[in-house]
Amino acid sequence: MTSIKLVGRLFAGACIAAQAIIAAPLEKSNVAKDAKWLAHIDMEQVMKASLSGMAIGHLKEEIARNNQGSVTVDIDQLLAEIHSVTAYGETLGVESGEIDGVLLVETGERLQTIFDGFIAHQELQEDSEINFKRVEDRPFASYVLDEELYFAFPNKKLLIASKQYEQIEAAYQVVQGKSASLENDPSGLLLNEEEGFFLIATATGLDGLKNMPPQARILQKTKGGQLSIGEDKEDFRANLVLSTSGPEVSTQLYRIVQGMLALASFAQVENEGLMDVVNRVQVEQGRSWVSIDFRYPVEKVRDLLSDIIQEKGGKAHGAGRPTEAQEGHQQAAPQEKAQPRSSSAPAKSNQETRIAPTQELARSAIECCQECSARGS
Structure with missing residues (x-):
């Protein structure tokens, strides 16, 4: 090293x-x-x-x-x-x-x-x-x-x-x-100054970046973004705020996020764990921002990290198939029903829109794809 x-x-x-x-x-x-x-x-x-x-x-x-x-x-x-x-x-x-x-x-x-x-x-x-x-x-x-x-x-x-x-x-x-x-x-660098986060990372000028990889090109529609991570009571919490140039771009970005969530839910219908994660995502839209808020029980995050660390350690030491105890530990536990939560946003006076049901997400995804095709995106 x-x-x-x-x-x-x-x-x-x-x-x-x-x-x-x-x-x-x-x-x-x-x-x-x-x-x-x-x-x-x-x-x-x-x-x-x-x-x-x-x-x-x-x-x-x-x-x-x-x-x-x-x-x-x-x-x-x-x-x-x-x-x-x-x-x-x-x-x-x-x-x-x-x-x-x-x-x-x-x-x-x-x-x-x-x-x-x-x-x-x-x-x-x-x-x-x-x-x-x-x-x-x-x-x-x-x-x-x-x-x-x-x-x-x-x-x-x-x-x-x-x-x-x-x-x-x-x-x-x-x-x-x-x-x-x-x-x-x-x-305007700080987009979310709410207390309770132990980590913040923020940047501006994202719309000026060139040669972005395909999976990150959504950032070119934003002026800046801030990721905040912390814990709220018994939940792990991550909040992402993306600033835009105005209502039109905010609406387009909001629909893109809806479409991504819809596609994720359709592709993993039988995966209850991932569906639980998707259902815990809250999205809000304002005139010049979009906020994506995610909360997940700390205990589940700890279990997930433990599995990742064990898997990484096993690969580092040439470990083979997981033990029966490990396999039993990795079996999905019954998922608790996600409770609706309000996510933080930089300006509560702006018009806010809560994330729509799956049917609306699907319709938005289709509209977004049609819009992108028409513009040659």
């Missing part, structure tokens, strides 16, 4: 789990006003989530399995130093494949000491594969990994990372209030 991937796994872990975490919701004043994409994780909400224990355990197993170097990392100690994680950038970089942006991590006072200790340990190892070193002649305590990824501590409780050191300096100007932020110059 390359050092970039190893560090990536460590920071990914920090995003999913932590111990003794301080509440750290998104601070819009830390995000530059020109940001075109943004991702944030609320650690307090993560630790409240029912799935966090499973995520932490699986994370430790994955890091231990893939860390082939002589340096080991105390994951619990590292995660305990992470208070919040925010990443943003001014270009999407989808077509070029390059990540243009910065990572801001609010930390405890010990994380920089951990970095220095890691370097000291590395210097004692003759066969170390991780090229991580301190950088001199910088305005902040700074480090570089493989000569391409910079880390800087403007102060003991803030870590900023980027491939370009100039972006680190610019990001700190925003944090200090010396450059404009989302707080004093709203850009």
Whole structure:
């Protein structure tokens, strides 16, 4: 495993789990006003989530399995130093494949000491594969990994990372209030600011992307989108809000989503599990947005993730057919009837439309296909 991937796994872990975490919701004043994409994780909400224990355990197993170097990392100690994680950038970089942006991590006072200790340990190892070193002649305590990824501590409780050191300096100007932020110059990047989500990922300018794969071309009908994930009581919840240029595009996008759900329900009539999933999707439409809201019992999500992890582990170790116990565990349990729920939407004053029954979905799907054919889509 390359050092970039190893560090990536460590920071990914920090995003999913932590111990003794301080509440750290998104601070819009830390995000530059020109940001075109943004991702944030609320650690307090993560630790409240029912799935966090499973995520932490699986994370430790994955890091231990893939860390082939002589340096080991105390994951619990590292995660305990992470208070919040925010990443943003001014270009999407989808077509070029390059990540243009910065990572801001609010930390405890010990994380920089951990970095220095890691370097000291590395210097004692003759066969170390991780090229991580301190950088001199910088305005902040700074480090570089493989000569391409910079880390800087403007102060003991803030870590900023980027491939370009100039972006680190610019990001700190925003944090200090010396450059404009989302707080004093709203850009419409945040489409759903409802509380209760532990992960949000949002982007704008999706309609300008070129060379999109067929399965993602629906995004070209949108101006932006935000995915929010969290838990609501005993349900796992995912909400997707897509912004559009106006009512006509919103209606067309709404019909496309209806058609996709209808086709999924027709193709899986005998699959009660998938039908239950489809029936739990709620769709709403406004003048310039479409909201897709999905809720599913946490217990069922946990069972599903357990099966996926077991299957992945079995393949990694060359396991063959599942045991009888595993097969019994994978048998579908009786499905409970989905209860109607109201999904969140960015503007309740706009006209809202609840998802239609299957017959209406089918009719909408046919109309949508006819419309697309007529336009040569």
